[in-house]
Amino acid sequence: MSSLKKKVVIVGGGITGLAAAYKLDKEYKRKGTDIDITLIESSHRLGGKIHTVHKDGFVVEKGPDSFLERKKSMSRLIQEVGLADRLVPNSTGQAFILMNDKLHPMPGGAIMGIPTQIKPFMSTDLVSMTGKLRAAADFVLPRSKGADDQALGTFFRRRLGNEIVENLIEPLLSGIYAGDIDQISLKSTFPQFYQLEQEHRSLIAGIKKTTPAPQMDRNGNKKKKSMFLTLTSGLQSLVDTLEEKLAEATILKGVKIESIDHASSGAYSLKMNNGEFLEADSIIFAVPHLAAHAIFYKKNLLSQFKDVPATSVATVAMAFPKDAVTQVLDGTGFVVSRNSDYTITACTWTHNKWPHTVPEGKVLLRCYVGRAGDEAVVDLADDQIEAIVLDDLNKIMKVEAKPDWTIVTRWIDSMPQYTVGHKERLNNIRKELQSTFPGVYLAGGSYDGIGLPDCIDQGEKAANDVLDYLIHDR
Ligand SMILES: Cc1cc2nc3c(=O)[nH]c(=O)nc-3n(C[C@H](O)[C@H](O)[C@H](O)COP(=O)(O)OP(=O)(O)OC[C@H]3O[C@@H](n4cnc5c(N)ncnc54)[C@H](O)[C@@H]3O)c2cc1C
Known part of the structure; x- marks a missing residue:
């Protein structure tokens, strides 16, 4: 590598982009590599789909609320940045499936x-x-x-x-x-x-x-094992801590990348929506596939992404006083079978599953609406969505009271659909990208796994690819 400082740009400040930036920052310090890191995020906050709100003593997750414990990269990153003491497993309990107007317990095993x-x-x-x-x-x-x-x-x-x-x-x-x-x-x-x-x-x-045999308790009953972890301070606290740790990187918020081109210097040029251009020797696009497609549109690359569907959903968090919910809710929540006449697709009884997020004497129901083929509801106004969800909850769980408050969060085109042939399609796209834009990488929820730990793995792998490229290939 030449003595000139190499410029790496990461586009997208969700968990994938942050994990990539953190890994690059850490590795280049360790190896003494001289690089300049810029992270660009089109919105005015980092975290992407991770977004925690603290309200009246509640910790409300507007997007993801937890991650799979068995996929280790998320807990490892949390430990690395010093938040291990905030990790908490979900309380175990019965989960239900709503079918034919009745909540059926999920069969054991x-x-x-x-x-x-x-x-x-x-x-x-x-x-x-x-x-x-x-x-x-x-x-x-x-x-x-x-x-x-x-x-x-x-x-x-x-x-x-x-x-x-x-x-x-x-x-x-x-x-x-x-x-x-x-x-x-x-x-x-x-x-x-x-x-x-x-x-x-x-x-x-x-x-x-x-599958390992279940562990037994003292009375010979099968112990329910928690499968998920979260942070007591909310997942956003990981995002905020990563941002703090990236003190030496340049972080631009509220700036959108519109297109990419080859620069005369041999590097790449990114056009920003403020009319300025940014040069980069290597780039990680940690953005959803439809955003990546738009950036490469003029280059006639990544065109196959436009046909890959992404579903819109909304989360609806509703806080109630405990006595407003008269039916005993002994469990963690339910998912809804398509053979049922309801709009909500799932509901977490958050006060049971994540008790640390809800103050004493309160109940938090976190519902989902929108799924493939049934997304129109997401476009309705907040009060319309609230009314529909309340109507469903009343039928299912006899919730007749109005909530103290409701937070509706729309996630438009947010759930990438890995349709049949996804892997092969992605391999072809990556090959095409590497031959035209070597040193440019794609990572994140649209590509090699949607879960938060998968996104961290992808961000870190892209960071390693960038370092390899800068050290060996140029
Ligand atoms: C409602 C919901 C609930 C979920 N629940 C869970 C869960 O409980 N557990 C779990 O493991 N996973 C969950 N997921 C999935 C997980 O949240 C996502 O897969 C993951 O957060 C994606 O992270 P990312 O960084 O790849 O993308 P994103 O979080 O989408 O970040 C991409 C970022 O790029 C920015 N961007 C886009 N275009 C541009 C551009 N042109 N220029 C600059 N910036 C740009 C965006 O503003 C965004 O901030 C959930 C997802 C949703 C939507």
Whole structure:
């Protein structure tokens, strides 16, 4: 590398861009590499989809509220920046599925809706006896033929039948991807299920063999294990701490990147919406795929992204006095089957799942609206969304009172849909990008995993790619 300071620009100040900037900053200090880091964010705050609000003693997450404990990169980053003492696991409890106007307990042992224990599965009324017998066909059905990608719906319907898919698997998956199970790629979302089928033929047998036996309590009952973690101070506190740690980087907020071009110096030129240009030797685009598509539009690159759907959702947080919710809510919340006549798609009983976020004597219900094929509700006015959600809650849980307050947050085109062929499409796009714009990388929720830990992995990998590129390839 020449002695001239190399310029790295990171576009997008969500968790992916922040993780990339932090990694680059740390690594270049460690290796003594001389680089100049600029992080550009189009809005006036960092965090992207992470956004915590503190109100009347509540900690309200407008976007993500937690992350999967088993994916380690988020807790590792939290520890690295000194927030480990704020990590808290979710309180465990019964989760429900709303079907035919009734909340049904999720059968014990179900993993992503896939039954793994006979007794609780046989006693659930979410699936008819015919549906249960159909699911048992999984033990004898052959493996999927060939290694081509397929839709999650195709895979699960073939193995376990339609009823389990519609009443158990789809509501849960839709809670994660807000998507259409018959379009979402198996290989890009749950490759482990394909792998299990290939290795064990039966999906149920494969899961049973590879899942550790549950721990027992003193009375011989299965211990429920918490799967999620969050920060007592809200996820935004990780964003704020990363921003503080990036004191030596330049952070521009309220500046949008409009397009990219080759600069005469051999580097790249980014056009900003304030009319100015910024030069960069290497760039990480940590923005959603539709934003990346717009930036590369004039270069005729990333055009395939325009056909990749992204679903709009809204979160609706409602605070009540405890006695306003008359039905006893003993559990963590529910997801809604598509075979139900409701607008909300899920509801977390936040005061039970995350008790530290809710003051004594209060209840916080955090609902979702909007999913693939059913997004129009997200465009309604706040009071209309509030009225629809309250009407649903009243029917489901007899919530008749008006909330003390409601926070509606719209997330437009926010849930990227990894449709069948996602991996291959992305590989092709990346190859094309590297041949025209070497040293330019894509990372974030639209690409190699939607969860917060996946985004951190991607940000850090992109940072390593940038360093490799600057040190070895130029
Ligand atoms: C409602 C909701 C709930 C979720 N819940 C969870 C959860 O509980 N757990 C979990 O693990 N995951 C959850 N997710 C997914 C997770 O939040 C996201 O995948 C992740 O936050 C994406 O981070 P990112 O940095 O890749 O993208 P983003 O957070 O979208 O950040 C991208 C940033 O780029 C900026 N930007 C865009 N275009 C430009 C441009 N041209 N120039 C400059 N800046 C630009 C944007 O303003 C934005 O700040 C949820 C997502 C949503 C929407």
